[in-house]
């Protein structure tokens with residue numbers, strides 16, 4: 001039986017006048033790998049940030065294993081959700097092993113600062129944690145590089161190290177934000193195998209990715225965000241076959257497009273403006289072209305000065321232009 005690990009209900013995130021995520025309901029069940037896709041700017045990372053407490057949603061709730069999460073990243077990690085970032089965030093001057101040990105701080109008595117400062121309490125906790133960290137490094141294939149500085153690892157291995165560090169907090173759900181960005185096809189294939197292996201450990205996975213082949217091979221279920229709204233959700237086959245998804249990626253309008261109403265308004269306004277222009281031309285034909293040209297010149301002068309008034313720089317340049 002599938003049980004929900006993560007349940008987001010009616011999540012909306014606004015930044016001033018911009019609604020980046022709009023009324024999204026979303027569930028990840030135990031044992032699932034779920035993909036979140038969508039064109040650039042669709043709201044995927046914003047939604048991730050709402051799930052992990054980095055943003056407090058303007059509306060809606062996020063629950064993990066039936067309990068509503070507090071909107072604080074460290075409490076979300078403590079509850080059992082770990083994540084990686086679109087832009088890798090490692091401790092560049094710490095070793096590979098130390099990076100994973102830091103990731104264990106929510107599961108040890110020692111706090112993050114103790115881990116960073118390597119105090120005496122941390123040394124004992126480190127001994128207890130080291131075997132676990134080495135296990136994780138072996139799992140992602142980096143055990144031989146335990147003493148390398150993180151910044152010296154090739155890009156693909158840095159991404160794996162970030163995953164190992166996330167796993168160190170012993171999550172029940174792992175969120176991966178573009179885990180294959182910048183990887184070559186071979187590295188992407190290894191990451192795919194790694195994600196399957198993570199799921200086999202009993203950890204549910206939610207992944208954002210632009211590489212469609214990766215997503216459709218990997219995921220049990222895929223949700224598509226477009227302009228902040230969930231457009232389609234289903235198996236890889238269902239999503240791939242949905243013409244609205246193709247249209248959204250190609251930037252073509254489609255029935256039910258979240259931007260459809262706005263596009264219709266713009267079209268109507270343009271049509272109205274064209275009609276008004278046509279009427280003006282007809283009037284000019286009727287009642288003396290010379291007068292109307294003079295009128296329209298004076299109107300455009302007034303318009304220009306209006307724009308210039310509202311922006312100091314343009315006002316200056318207009319003034320200079322006139323002086324010359």
Ligand SMILES: Nc1ncnc2c1ncn2[C@@H]1O[C@H](COP(=O)(O)OP(=O)(O)OP(=O)(O)O)[C@@H](O)[C@H]1O
Pocket residue numbers: 015018020038039040041042043044045046047
């Ligand atoms: N902190 C913020 N303040 C204001 N606007 C933001 C903020 N974060 C994101 N946005 C806006 O919200 C919208 C969604 O952005 P988001 O980064 O979530 O999209 P995305 O689907 O993750 O895009 P990409 O695939 O390019 O990473 C964009 O219009 C973006 O400019």
